[in-house]
Amino acid sequence: MPERIWLNVTMTLLSDAIFGAGYSIPGGEDIAVCKNEQGLPYLKGSTLKGLLRESVENLVEWTGLSASLPKELFGAEDWEGVTDERRILFSSLQLLHAPKDPQECYQNRVFTALEQGTVKNGTLRMAACIRAGLVFGGRVCCAKEDEELVRQAFAGIKWLGTLRSRGFGRVDFRLESTESTQSQKSALHAKCLRYRLRTILPVMVPNLSKSHGNSSETRGYLPGSVVRGMVLSQLAQQQPEWFEQNRRVLLSDEMRFLNAEPTGAPGVLPAIMSFYDDKTDNGEVGNKVVSVLNNDVMGSKRASLGSNCSLNGDTVYYWSSRTSSAMRLNQRAADSKDGKALFQVRYLEQGQNFEGYIVLPEPSFAEAISEVLQGRVWIGADRYQGFGECEVEELEAVDQPDWVQQYGYRQQNEIGTTLYLLLMSPTAMRDDWGENRGLDLEQLKEQLGLENLEILACSTSIAVFGGYNRMWKCRTEWERMYDRGCIFKLDCKGESPKLEALQRIQAQGLGIRRGEGYGQVLFLRPELFEAIRKRAPLERTNDTEQQSQQQLVRRAKYQWIMDQSQTLYKNGFSKSQGGMLQALCEKAKRQHGDCTELNAHLEKNLTARGPAFRKRYMHVDALVRSVLNAPLSETLSLAAVPDSMEERLQLLIMLFDHSRKAVQE
Structure with a gap:
């Protein structure tokens, strides 16, 4: 694997500049600038990548370097790019030494267009300009063999942003190299690992079923398939012999990467779908809820519980991960004028914690996993364009996920003839003929060791889930599944299942694609679920x-x-x-x-x-x-x-x- 280095990038504005955000502000600027959550300007990683790629292409043209070099360093367009250790990783450039008042970073400028020496009608526009003299900083990661080329390419970037032809956007770049962090050995030995990721940069996890046209939606959690792809890719590159030796098991459902959920209260659950608003006598909606599994909710609306929740006493506390959106420009599409140059993407904001689990086939696998799942990692889409950098804050051995310990059956709990089955991740089962059956009661009955099993009530939602295989350069098969948070009330017909059967299903999951985090279920203790009478948002005051x-x-x-x-x-x-x-x-x-x-x-x-x-x-x-x-x-x-x-x-x-x-x- 090529040795990689980090380069600290410092950019100084030598003139006023406009980092266009792709939209206007009603009642304000016609050309808005990119601002972070604090209202401070920043340069997107994707913009920096485009500028550097253009500079490298110029170097190739002028110096006779290999024509394939831009593709090797920046990847190909659309789905053709593959993960490669030579590709350059980018962060966004954030403002250094920010003022207390963000407005000190800007000044408004007014522009018009001329027509035959006079002002053209309807062309008056206002833009917020970033003041000259501000300094921005970020990082890029490249192969050590490409360091000199990257330095030359940055030296070739003299202008950026909007209205360069009018003198805006003159910049000066300075680079300083730092050593990459070396992996450290770990002595973990367990069949279940809990990890906590903190998003350093925004993370894009596209929700393909809700994305359309020029708009891309994101999921509110990190799917197990995202973490799985990153970990297995790193294992294949850093430990190729060990990976080949254990390849079959690593790519099977015996090794399961569960979804990483946004942290909040202990025992994080997906938002349970069965709760509906309990209207007061005058018809108003308050904080009281009832469950559709045990009550008539005719005329009521499903309670809004965000993306995640936890149960405590008679209250279900709920919260959601933080998301934002940005306008992106496909410059090549803009040049071709095909009408699809401008598009919107939604992403998970930086500065959030996500907690997930990896279920291992053998305790000895934990050491290999811990060697790649540490320090800074890159996950999700567009991770070569200023997205996807995360830090592994915790990695520890546990017996089982926290939500099993907090909400599942224990040795001292009596198991009745009524079960509440909660889907912790999207789930679908196939019958003996390979047909999608959603929840196959025959298979579930057999795994529970029961003679009869019936669904008394349920609250569900169906979505489609797919993916993309970068090795074969094609989309994976779309599957219709019950979404996370669906819940089923099951009647065992007078017979109680054994605790070992419930624990085995929770440990192994149900249905297809379990290695990617699908099919994770929880048998929720009835006394916890049936006690819920009200809902409340989780208090967050930071x-x-x-x-x-x-x-x-x-x-x-x-x-x-x-x-x-x-x-x-x-x-x-x-x-x-x-x-x-x-x-x-x-x-x-x-x-x-x-x-x-x-x-x-x-x-x-x-x-x-x-x-x-x-x-x-x-x-x-x-x-x-x-x-x-x-x-x-x-x-x-x-x-x-x-x-x-x-x-x-x-x-x-x-x-x-x-x-x-x-x-x-």
Whole structure:
């Protein structure tokens, strides 16, 4: 395996720059810059990769180097790229020595286009520029043999970002080499390992069943298949003889990589689907829940429990992993003008912990696994474009997963004739003919050692799961499965299964693709499940959670603006009239929420200017008054929204500004 080194990258802005985010800010900039959760500018790893690749391609053209070099260092497009030790890994470039106020990093600039020496109509645009003099830092990892080439390629990058032709984006790069971290031996010896990963960079785990067109969704957890691919790939490269010797077992269902779930409370479970909101006498939805497995929930709505939960007494506590989205640009598609250059990706944010388990066929395998599952690792999609870097914070030997110990049957528990089967991961079983049966009661009955078995009730959801085989360069077969969190109430017909049978099924899993983390199940103790009467969000008060809430509020505002702008200019209401309302809202905001002039203007057009004006203003008047008179949480359908009259007026200002530009364009 080639020796690899880390290069610390420092980038200094020699002029103002614009790292385009791919979208505009309603009521603000027409060209927005990339900002992290703290509102500070940063350069995406994918952008850095594209710049460096272009520089390497220029070096190949000018110096006569091998034409295959860019592909070897950066991979091929689409699905053709394969994991290779020579490929370069990138982090994003984050701001060093950040100011206390993020706004100190920016200044607004205004641009127009000229036509025959005069300003072209409709071309006035505003952009937020990153101030010259700021310094950004990050890292790249490359093979030691490519260090000099990488240094030359970085030296060739002089400009980046948007509006380079107008003098923006002049930069200077400096590189400093550091030694790569060497693996350390571990003395682990166990049949089950628990690991904890912390995301250093954003991680992309595409949810192919929910992705479409130019949009890519992410899963809220790390599938076992993602960790499996990383570990087995590293074993094949670092310990090739041992890997070949144990290849059959490593690639079989005897070695199982369970999903890594976002940490929260002890005993992390996927969100259980059976809980529905229990409405009060006046029909309102509170924090009380009932289970569809044991109650009539006609007319009720399934309770929102995020992506994960835990059970404690009579309460189910719930939470979700933090996700964000970004706009990406496929430069080659943009050059070909095929209409698919701009696309949106959603990813797991950095700074989160995920905990998972690896079930081993032999305790001796633990030492080999521990040699590759330590330090910094890279997982998920686009890990060569500034995504996927994680740190292994913990790796320890355990007897079994925590959720088995906390919620499963123990030696002292009495096993009744009614079982609650919870799917910890997507699950599907096949019959003797190879047909997908979902949950095959005949096989399950046989494994439980029972004469009869029946499903009394269930709460389920079905999704499709696939993948991609990089060796064969093709997609794997799509499988319809019961999703994680599905739960079944089983009747054993007067016969109680043995504890050993339950534990064996929990240890081995059910159905297909168990080595990739599918088919993991838990027999939930009835007294824990049936005691649940209410739900509550898990309390998280750290800064990162507050930043995540701010992102939710921002997205809710943008979605509301997009929805309302579709119907704002109807019945003859014009953009100039919208501009007048925007000006009155801005004046009211400057006067600390005094809406006297705004209300008078609306009243005049409704009552004193005739039927035509009344018709134009009826919809707008109702919209403005509903925003001003209702809490923002009600307007945006989102809890915990900062609220004041100034905030409500700002929402209206953003709406009128965005809708007028949309109409103009």
